[in-house]
Amino acid sequence: MAIARYVIELLGYDLNKIKKSLLSVAGSVAVSIIGRCFMSLFTIKRKYLLLIAGIVWSLAGIMVMRTGFPMIPQLENVPLILFGGLIVLLVFYLLIFSKLVYKHEYRIRMYDRERLPFWLFFDIKSYLFVVVMMGGGTLLRKSELIPHWFIAFFYSGLGIALFACGVRFIIRFFRYGDGFKIIYRLDKWLEHEDHEDIDTIEPKYNEREKKK
Missing domain, CATH: 1.20.5 (Single alpha-helices involved in coiled-coils or other helix-helix interfaces)
Incomplete structure (x- = not known):
């Protein structure tokens, strides 16, 4: 020294x-x-992000359904309420949530690392969407600005749509090894249309259906 x-x-x-x-x-x-x-304590294999997303969406759907379902028997015109709920279910599932499931699976598969922080099952936009949706819904219910019949059909349909997409996430988790299943009607919503970096499953469509 x-x-x-x-x-x-x-x-x-x-x-x-x-x-x-x-x-x-x-x-x-x-x-x-x-x-x-x-x-390293908070990183998991990226395919498990789909499972976490599925669990979160399914639980969110159950919570939303628990708000809407109990109100249905207390109201008149139950068939009309159920029809309204069906419309909400189809709109949110087909036009919004199914696109989000597709985009999130694509995003997760595009990461260049095999292990990722568990909170990456959502991106920033999705976290903001959840916060706004949950905060806005809670505010409207607490302020009693919307009638019970609206909560009954809207929350019931929305909850089922959330739960259905949660199940879809979980199915994609179990089929992760099969590759990314291309759905042409949803593919245009991806930020990147190039699938060369990931394994894909081409649907059995002809070229005319592909162009549609």
Whole structure:
């Protein structure tokens, strides 16, 4: 140690600055190692992001259904309420949620890493969508600005649509190894239409149906 100090002083270097630099480097390395160990606790294989998404969507659907279903028997014109719920189910499932399931599976498959943080089952836009939808729905119910008949048919249909897409996520999880199933009516909603980087399953459509 004394020899090393003598050599350093002979070369004209400041021993205190060298100590500070070494401590800084050691601290950075320690933080990096701890950070990687910490993050490894929250990373999972990317296919499991589909399973988490499915569970979250299914639970959300059950919660929404529990708001709408109990009101239906208390109202008049139950057939009309059920018809309205069916319309809401079809609109949200076919025009909104099925597109989101398709886009999220594509996004998850496009990650270049096999293990990812578990919260990446959604992207930022989806988290904002959930917050706005849940916050807005809670605010409307608490303020009693909408009638019970609307809550009955709208929340029932919306809950079933959410639950159905949750099930769809889970099915895609179990079929993850088969590849990404291309659905042409939904493919235009992807931000990238190139599927060369992932395994795909081409549907058994002819060229005329593909162009449609």
